[in-house]
Amino acid sequence: MSGHSKWSTIKRKKGAKDAARSKVFSKLIKEIQIAARMGGGDPDANPRLRLAIQNGKTENLPKENIERAIKKATGGESDNYEEIVYEGYAPHGVAIMVECLTDNNNRTVANIRSYFNKYSGSLGKTGSLEYVFDQKGVFVIKKGKIKLDDIELDLIDAGAEDIEVDEDEVTIYCTREDFGKMQKKIEELNLDLENAGLKRIAKDTKTLSVSEFQSVMKMIDLLENDDDIQNVYHNIELTEELIASID
Numbered sequence: 001m002s003g004h005s006k007w008s009t010i011k012r013k014k015g016a017k018d019a020a021r022s023k024v025f026s027k028l029i030k031e032i033q034i035a036a037r038m039g040g041g042d043p044d045a046n047p048r049l050r051l052a053i054q055n056g057k058t059e060n061l062p063k064e065n066i067e068r069a070i071k072k073a074t075g076g077e078s079d080n081y082e083e084i085v086y087e088g089y090a091p092h093g094v095a096i097m098v099e100c101l102t103d104n105n106n107r108t109v110a111n112i113r114s115y116f117n118k119y120s121g122s123l124g125k126t127g128s129l130e131y132v133f134d135q136k137g138v139f140v141i142k143k144g145k146i147k148l149d150d151i152e153l154d155l156i157d158a159g160a161e162d163i164e165v166d167e168d169e170v171t172i173y174c175t176r177e178d179f180g181k182m183q184k185k186i187e188e189l190n191l192d193l194e195n196a197g198l199k200r201i202a203k204d205t206k207t208l209s210v211s212e213f214q215s216v217m218k219m220i221d222l223l224e225n226d227d228d229i230q231n232v233y234h235n236i237e238l239t240e241e242l243i244a245s246i247d
Contacts, residue, residue: 027230028056029069030101034081036073047183055195079103086112088123090219090234092212095132096121097200098223099231108228115226119219132235133200136161137179139172142192146170151189158185169194173201202235210245217246 032052039046043053049070056066082105086098102108116123137159148165155163159178164171174182176198186193208216213236223232236242 023225023227024059025061025065026227027101028052028059028061029065030081031230032056032066032069033073033079034083034101036070041070041074047180051183051196054193055197058195084108085126086123087126087129088116088121090116090121090216091119092206092208092216094206094208094216095129095202095204095235096220096223097129097133097233098229099200099233100228101230102228104228108226111226111228112223115219115222118222119215121219132204133202133233135176135198136201137172137174137176137182137196138199138201139174139182139186139196140194141170141172141186142194143168143170144192146191151191154185154189155182158182199231200233202233205235205237207237208242210241213242214245 032049035046035049035052039048041049043050053066081101081103084100084102084105086100086109088096088098090096098112100108100112113123115121143165148163148170152160152163155172158181159174160172160182161175162173164173172182172186179198183196186196216234216236220232220234223229
């Protein structure tokens, strides 16, 4: 499942040079609002909100922005966002899944269709790519002084299917069904959670050349810059050569 970790590396590499932090904040605030609207404004009683706040803090979302988003949502003033997923293919046969939070589906689908058309991609029917991706719980923990041997059995008991360790982070994968149990266990172990969520992990990957990868990245960048789009997933087999090719 290392593709997700490598994609996170690319996102950080790009993000370090991305001055438009407001777009990142906008996506985080949307998630906080929908979590608060659906489950209430108390993070102790609302696991989705608790995670949304944690993910916001990781990206240095100001505390007052978080509080304002919760107040707006629980006061009935937030926009009525709808969660929608679009599926299709980018150039070179790369599978793409696009998760949206939108208050205007007509606008969103028109924009997404234009992005796919611009790069000779094609939108598919709902469910057409389910065989390519699994939805998994993904928890990224700051490595710090963690002794994995001391907690590994606890994580496995909570549903960990795979645990990846790199220089700075520990990434834990579990099934969608075990997401809540894993979240609770990580909190019980008092681990330093960096971010978490349900992510779409490719089961069937696509190998690309550097030039092919860069052409697909142009389309992915366009998608990710749309305010209605929360997450973009792909099935590219990420290699060190491809990661190194990102400016």
